[in-house]
Amino acid sequence: MKLTHAATARPVLQVANVHKHYGSKIAVADISFEVAAGEIVGLLGPNGAGKTTTINMVLGVLEASRGQILIDGHDVMRQRRRALSATNFAAVYAPLPGNLTVEQNLRIFGLIYGVRPLQMRIDGLLQQFDLLAYRDTRCGVLSSGEQTRVCLAKALLNQPRLLLLDEPTASLDPATARDIRLQIQRIAREQGGGILWTSHNMTEVEDVCDRVLILSQGRVLLQGDPRTLASEHGAASLEDLFVRLARDPGATAPKREAGA
Numbered sequence: 001m002k003l004t005h006a007a008t009a010r011p012v013l014q015v016a017n018v019h020k021h022y023g024s025k026i027a028v029a030d031i032s033f034e035v036a037a038g039e040i041v042g043l044l045g046p047n048g049a050g051k052t053t054t055i056n057m058v059l060g061v062l063e064a065s066r067g068q069i070l071i072d073g074h075d076v077m078r079q080r081r082r083a084l085s086a087t088n089f090a091a092v093y094a095p096l097p098g099n100l101t102v103e104q105n106l107r108i109f110g111l112i113y114g115v116r117p118l119q120m121r122i123d124g125l126l127q128q129f130d131l132l133a134y135r136d137t138r139c140g141v142l143s144s145g146e147q148t149r150v151c152l153a154k155a156l157l158n159q160p161r162l163l164l165l166d167e168p169t170a171s172l173d174p175a176t177a178r179d180i181r182l183q184i185q186r187i188a189r190e191q192g193g194g195i196l197w198t199s200h201n202m203t204e205v206e207d208v209c210d211r212v213l214i215l216s217q218g219r220v221l222l223q224g225d226p227r228t229l230a231s232e233h234g235a236a237s238l239e240d241l242f243v244r245l246a247r248d249p250g251a252t253a254p255k256r257e258a259g260a
């Protein structure tokens with residue numbers, strides 16, 4: 001796959017023929033995909049499929065064994081600073097330092113990202129995520145839903161072109177999860193960045209994602225519109241398709257009735 005550097009309508013993320021192995025273990029095997037501006041792409045797959053490895057390579061935390069990753073046209077390994085300044089990330093397993101207040105956390109990350117004017121940006125994000133009342137509260141004492149909102153506020157500080165969200169609604173109650181989904185959809189629509197979203201919640205994925213990639217054993221098995229992919233492959237729902245592929249990664253074709 002040849003990557004393009006054209007400035008017009010350039011995807012915010014281009015992953016081309018990326019491969020990652022740990023010793024003899026192949027975690028990601030030659031995957032290629034793109035995320036367009038304003039698009040929410042779901043990265044799905046059973047446990048061990050290679051989702052976190054993929055995200056860590058996009059974030060430059062892990063180096064791909066082969067292949068190339070461009071963020072907003074910049075190579076993650078060779079133009080690291082430019083690529084990563086256009087990126088941000090939120091995940092439940094990466095909480096913010098709990099001994100710092102909400103505002104202190106946003107200030108520190110804002111300084112790291114070189115955000116200006118920082119106070120105005122912090123105030124806007126506190127307002128946007130309904131966090132004004134928690135400005136001086138230590139993050140460690142916040143509820144899961146409140147912490148998720150702070151993590152999202154942190155992830156938007158630098159107005160990223162590419163936002164990586166690893167199970168952003170895991171551990172949230174249904175009402176809070178719905179609010180967060182709406183917020184994220186609005187961000188994609190209004191700010192025009194692309195979002196790569198991992199989730200094990202297929203209903204959520206159908207609701208939020210414009211496109212999904214289903215990974216298994218480090219490969220992209222299927223991709224398409226989450227609202228039509230199941231019927232295109234003879235499954236009753238996205239969840240049924242997921243379960244079928246998790247049990248048998250070769251079972252991508254529509255199932256036929258016996259004797260048909």
Ligand SMILES: Nc1ncnc2c1ncn2[C@@H]1O[C@H](COP(=O)(O)OP(=O)(O)OP(=O)(O)O)[C@@H](O)[C@H]1O
Nearest residue numbers: 022025026027045046047048049050051052053054
């Ligand atoms: N540092 C490592 N050394 C060896 N194997 C690893 C390492 N990190 C991940 N793996 C293996 O690579 C494969 C992909 O792991 P990865 O964490 O990317 O999966 P995942 O899709 O994120 O799974 P989950 O949904 O369970 O989080 C797994 O088989 C895992 O055991």
